[in-house]
Every structure is written in C-alpha cells, then in structure tokens.
Amino acid sequence: MNMVSLFLFVVCVSTTLSSSLPLGYDRIYSFGDSIADTGNFLHSGALTNPVIGKLPYGETFFHHATGRCSNGRLIVDFIAEEFSIPYLPPYLQIAESLKLKAEHGVNFAIAGATALDAKFFYDQGFGQILWTNDSLTTQLGWFKKVKSTMCTTKQDCDSYFKRSLFLMGEIGGNDYNYAFFVGGTIKKVKRMVPFVVGTIIAATSMLIEEGAREVVVPGNFPVGCSAAYLTLFGTRDKATYDRNGCLKYHNAFSKYHNDQLKLALDKLRQKYPQSRIIYADYYGVAKALFHIPHHLGKFLFTFL
Secondary structure (H helix, E strand, O other), X not given: OOOHHHHHHHHHHHHHHHHHOOOOOOEEEEEOOOOOOOOHHHHHOOOOOOHHHOOOOOOOOOOOOOOOOOOOOOHHHXXXXXXXXXXXOEHHHHHHOXXXXXXXXXXXXXXXXXXXXXXXXXXXXXXXXXXXXXXXXXXXXXXXXXXXXXXXXXXXXXHHHHHEEEEEOOOOHHHHHHHHHOOOOHHHHHOOHHHHHHHHHHHHHHHHHOOOOEEEEEOOOOHHHOHHHHHHOOOOOHHHEOOOOOEXXXXXXXXXXXXXXXXXXXXXXXXXXXXXXXXEOHHHHHHHHHHOHHHOOOOOOOOO
C-alpha cells in the first residue's frame, strides 16, 4: 500500500486533533483490518507462510517484513509519528511475551478482520474464505485484557484514557468484500449494512463506556476504484464506469455505507457529549487520488 493517500488523511486528522489538544496524546489504541494491522495477522499463524511475512512487504521503510500489508508505513504509523508516539506493538506479539502492559498503546487490528463475527459468514455458507476469525468482537476482548493491566475503577480508567486516541478501523470493508467475492449482488450485500454499521457503533460505544474520550471512526474506501473489484466485476459496458474508470455502483455502495455510518455517529455524539467522535473520510481522500493520479505517482490499496 502506498502511503500518499494515507499521509493526506493523517495531515487532515492530526491537524484537527492537535489544534484542539496542543499537548497531544500519550497513547493510541487501534482496531481494524489490514489497513491498520502492524503484525497481528503474522503472529496469529492464521495462514502458513503468509506472504506479508516476506519482502517486498516492508522493504521501503522498515527494510524487512513487519506483518504490515504494505511496503512501508500505515495510517496508524503516521499518526503515531505526528504525536511522537512509538509505533504500536501488535497485541499478539506482546501477549506472546506475557507483557500485556504497553505504555504507549496497542494495536488490535488484524488483516482480514470483519466487523461481524465469523459465525455470520459461516452461517451464510462462505466462512471458508475468511482470512481470520478474529473479528471486531475478538479485538475488543483483547482490549479488555490490556485495560485490566492499566486501570480497574471507572474513575481511574477515565483519567488514564483521557489523553489516549482510539482508532476504530477502518473496519467493515472486509464484511462486504467477502460477500461480494462469493457472488453477492449489491442488493443482497446492502442488507448487511445495518448490521455492520450497528456493530461498529456498538464497539465505539463500548470503548467510550470503558473510558475513551477521543475516537476516530473511518468510513470505507471507494471499492469500485480498487484493482480487485475492477478485475472481478469488470465489463465492456462503459456506462458501468465513472469518468475515472471506477465502478459506479460499487462506489455508490461504499457511499451508502458511509452515509449510514455518519448518521449513526451523529446519534452517538448526542448520547456521549463528553467524548469527541470524529468521522474520517477515507472515501473522499482516496477518491481524490483516483481523480489526479498523475500528480501523485503510483499507489495501491489493499482491502484485506
């Protein structure tokens, strides 16, 4: 994954955050899928000899494979740099070493993760294509284990997490990817949106109840511009594409998810006025890059 698009997002979000909180953050807690995974999938052993454990992954910045689905850094890495926080250790790495306490935060994201539990996909008959069974529910369970080493009472946790940033995703994209990739129609996959959005909102609410005061919740990318979707759903019908060569109906689906997510976040802000809940427009930033690629060089997106 090239970091140009992610850098633009970081500039936008980190500027917003730092302008209202000059002293920044002490720690970051990250949830999601491969867009944020700094090594959990690699440590999970979900696949034998996963390619992300080898070059060219990691070669342009770390100069070795780190378990990131990228040749360099991820969004969460740039945000950590912005606030002078060390790169987040993957949860499964510190759990393996029995050192659950991480002073500057933990990354719970894992490549291939879904918002909905794995049971949903097995019940639908396509669980066999899941990269991992570690859904958002699993990641929240990991967070609670780490939290128990940091604080116990609500008062202590409210104080401890006051200067923490929580990144809720990107998550949910894989729920739709798996459904689309086994032949689900847009109409059928659209029925999943309330459940996916509801799960993200419930997870965000849980984090706030646990003490989170600053939460960033990203929307989904314009999947109709991705190489995977263009390959699988390509057609000779020119009316299917927009002026940038992206699949119009799949991008409209992503926008629908994002619109539903934003509406749900508005209600969550009313419920928790003491917390700041920030919507991150991954769709808008990524779409802009597809409009002017000649100005930004080559870039790739992963969606697992």
